[in-house]
Amino acid sequence: MNGLFHAALEVEQFMRQQQWRFCLIGGLAVVRWGQPRATQDVDFSLLTGFGEEQEYIDRLLARFPGRRVDAKEFALRHRVVLARTTAGVSLDIALAAFPFEEKIIDRASEFSFAERVSLTTASAEDLVVLKAFAAREQDWSDVRGILTRQGNRLDWNYIVTELSLLKELKEDSDVLQHLETIRQEVEGGAK
Numbered sequence: 001m002n003g004l005f006h007a008a009l010e011v012e013q014f015m016r017q018q019q020w021r022f023c024l025i026g027g028l029a030v031v032r033w034g035q036p037r038a039t040q041d042v043d044f045s046l047l048t049g050f051g052e053e054q055e056y057i058d059r060l061l062a063r064f065p066g067r068r069v070d071a072k073e074f075a076l077r078h079r080v081v082l083a084r085t086t087a088g089v090s091l092d093i094a095l096a097a098f099p100f101e102e103k104i105i106d107r108a109s110e111f112s113f114a115e116r117v118s119l120t121t122a123s124a125e126d127l128v129v130l131k132a133f134a135a136r137e138q139d140w141s142d143v144r145g146i147l148t149r150q151g152n153r154l155d156w157n158y159i160v161t162e163l164s165l166l167k168e169l170k171e172d173s174d175v176l177q178h179l180e181t182i183r184q185e186v187e188g189g190a191k
Contacts, residue, residue, distance in 0.1 A: 004028060005117045007089035008042045012119055014063055020056070021047040023108030024121045025130060026092065027142075032111045033124040035145030041090035045122070046081075047105050048095045056095065057081055064091060100162060104130070124150050129162045132179045143179065147186040156183075 008028055015022045023029075026043025030036075048056045057075045064083035067090060068074055075081045081093040096105065104126040112118045122130070124146055131139035131146075147154070160176065167175050 002114070003087060004039065004042055004089060005113050005119070007085040007087055007091075008044075008119050009117050010085050010087075011042060011044060011064070011091060011093075015044075015046065018059060021102075021105050022120065023105050024119055025094070025104070025127070028113075028119065029121040029127055030142045030145065031113070032121050033127055033146050034142055034149050037142070037145070041092055042085070044091070044093045045096045045101060045105060046093050047102055048097060050097045053079070053095050060093060100129075100166065103162075124153075125155050125158050126162075128154065128159050128179070129166065132163055132175050133166050135175055135178070140178070140182065144182050144186060147183055 005028070008024060012022070022044050024043065025045045026041065027037060027039025028042060046056060053076060057072055060081050060083060061071055064085060066072070067082040067084055071082055075095065079095040081091070081095065083091045083093065085091060096102065104122050107123045107126060108120050109123065110118050110120050128143055128146055131143045159179075163176055163179065167173055
């Protein structure tokens with residue numbers, strides 16, 4: 001895990017030098033707020049807006065080698081830069097543009113994971129929203145871990161409001177119900 005923290009720090013330092021707005025959104029952010037889990041890569045959200053993505057992609061790929069021969073085209077098509085750090089750690093850098101993505105980055109805060117390793121992560125609430133929206137098995141496991149560890153410190157009004165807005169973009173309208181089921185299970189187990 002230590003290698004992942006240093007890989008994330010390498011990317012964060014580069015992004016800060018570029019004066020970009022960003023935060024960690026994947027497994028390392030979950031380590032801060034939830035139950036530690038194995039992760040193999042570092043996931044960032046980088047605010048690019050719409051229309052300027054190519055400049056960000058070019059600068060990222062000039063610094064961090066792509067994981068695909070068509071890394072630039074893939075990033076332009078899918079809004080995710082797939083690259084590697086100097087040490088070979090996989091990077092997934094989502095190109096953020098929507099208001100909610102900007103809000104996540106604005107609400108992010110620094111956390112000291114280890115001596116001389118302070119990283120900017122999404123808030124616990126924003127991670128719950130992102131993970132519930134993605135709704136994959138690992139995401140629901142992460143949500144459960146965050147709910148277990150954070151307990152009543154979470155702002156449920158914020159989570160429900162943001163997820164309610166996002167769920168309209170998705171065919172799966174059961175995410176709020178599934179999240180509430182997990183919340184009840186976790187709260188019931190804590191008593």
